Amino acid sequence: MALLDDAIDACGGLVRWNSLSRFTLHLSVGGALFSDAGHAREFKDVTAEGSTRTQSVRFTGITGGEQSGAFAPDAITIESLDGQVLRTWRNPSLAFPTNGTHALADELHLVFFCGVQIWNYLTTPFLLARPDVVVEELPPWQENNETWRRLRAQFPSSLINLASEQVFYFDASALQRRTDHDLLGARVAHYSWAHDVFGGIVVPTLRRTLTLQPDGTAMAKPVLIDVEIFDAVFE
Numbered sequence: 001m002a003l004l005d006d007a008i009d010a011c012g013g014l015v016r017w018n019s020l021s022r023f024t025l026h027l028s029v030g031g032a033l034f035s036d037a038g039h040a041r042e043f044k045d046v047t048a049e050g051s052t053r054t055q056s057v058r059f060t061g062i063t064g065g066e067q068s069g070a071f072a073p074d075a076i077t078i079e080s081l082d083g084q085v086l087r088t089w090r091n092p093s094l095a096f097p098t099n100g101t102h103a104l105a106d107e108l109h110l111v112f113f114c115g116v117q118i119w120n121y122l123t124t125p126f127l128l129a130r131p132d133v134v135v136e137e138l139p140p141w142q143e144n145n146e147t148w149r150r151l152r153a154q155f156p157s158s159l160i161n162l163a164s165e166q167v168f169y170f171d172a173s174a175l176q177r178r179t180d181h182d183l184l185g186a187r188v189a190h191y192s193w194a195h196d197v198f199g200g201i202v203v204p205t206l207r208r209t210l211t212l213q214p215d216g217t218a219m220a221k222p223v224l225i226d227v228e229i230f231d232a233v234f235e
Contacts, residue, residue, distance in 0.1 A: 003137050003149050006174035007125040012201040017052070017126045020201070024049045025122070026231040029114055031209065032222040033184075037104040048118055052234070055160055057115040062107075069107070071115020073160055076108050094162070103184050116160055121190075121207065121227070125168070125176060132156040141169060141216075148177060176204060180212060187212040188224060198232035205229040 008014050029043035042062055050057035058070045060081070067086070068079045076089040089108040094116075104110045120127065128135055128151065138150040148169040155161045163181035171177045179190040189212050192204035209225035210218035 003151055003170065003174070004125065004128055004135055007151075007168075007170050007176065008129060010170075010174035010202065011125060011176075012197075014126065014129060016200045020052050020199075020234045022049070022235045023052055023122060024233040024235075025118070025229055027118075027227065027229045029118070029225065029227050031225040033104060033209075033224045034110075037102040037110070039104065039107070039110055042107070042110060043114055050119060050122075052123060055116075055119050057119050059111065059114065062111070069111035069114075071111055071119070076112045076115070078107055078111065094160070113162075116162055117225070118227075120161055121192075122203065122232075124179075128153050128168070130159075132158070138167065143169070143178070146171060149174075175202065183209075183224075189218045190225070191218070199234040201232075201234055203229060203232055 008017075025048040027048060028045055030040060034040055034042060041064065043059065046059050046061040048057050048059050056070075056072045058068060060068045062069050066081065068081060070077045070079065074091060076092045077085050078087045079085050087108060089112070092108075092112045104113055127133065133156065134154040136152045138152050141148045141150055148171055150170070151168045153166050153168060155164050155166070157164070162183055166179055166181040168176060169178035175195050176192055178192070181188065188209050190207055190209045192207045194206040195202050195204045205228065207225070207227040208223055210220065210223065212218055
């Protein structure tokens with residue numbers, strides 16, 4: 001597909017991506033979803049290490065630098081910095097609490113949520129080239145006097161994602177600028193910008209998640225999720 005090919009080429013190309021196996025990020029994650037759950041600084045200034053090929057991420061320095069958290073499809077763990085497992089959630093799922101408790105109040109749910117979103121953020125658009133991801137090009141979209149091309153992607157159940165169907169927007173340079181999907185009962189848009197090159201891979205270093213209105217435009221506030229990547233290493 002022409003748009004997907006353009007987006008992959010703009011981010012470093014599939015040959016370069018397929019030569020990689022690991023990533024290390026220095027980043028901060030926050031926003032209203034975190035502060036409302038009582039975790040305003042839980043993921044500030046942390047290190048995320050993971051695989052580019054399988055869904056796994058380890059966060060070091062959460063809870064004020066005192067603990068680590070690991071995400072994998074079969075288990076979420078919270079550990080002390082010396083490796084002692086403090087808590088474990090086996091076979092996690094996106095079935096967050098519906099009993100009035102905030103969806104991210106439990107630190108295990110928070111690690112799961114961050115692991116899913118950071119891994120998917122970092123591996124897109126290469127992730128869309130998987131043979132089990134169904135991709136369809138949609139009509140273009142006008143945003144702030146710019147024309148952004150769009151892809152709708154349907155993800156398989158074997159791939160943990162925040163939503164099985166998502167719409168990706170790409171600017172004139174074929175760089176990803178927005179992603180729409182359902183999240184915790186609302187329709188949201190993840191905006192991304194400030195792209196930088198790390199080891200031959202182009203990564204948007206700033207991301208902001210906003211609530212979508214019925215006409216497809218985003219509300220400026222509240223900022224639900226705020227991600228800043230300070231550095232990235234691929235190997």
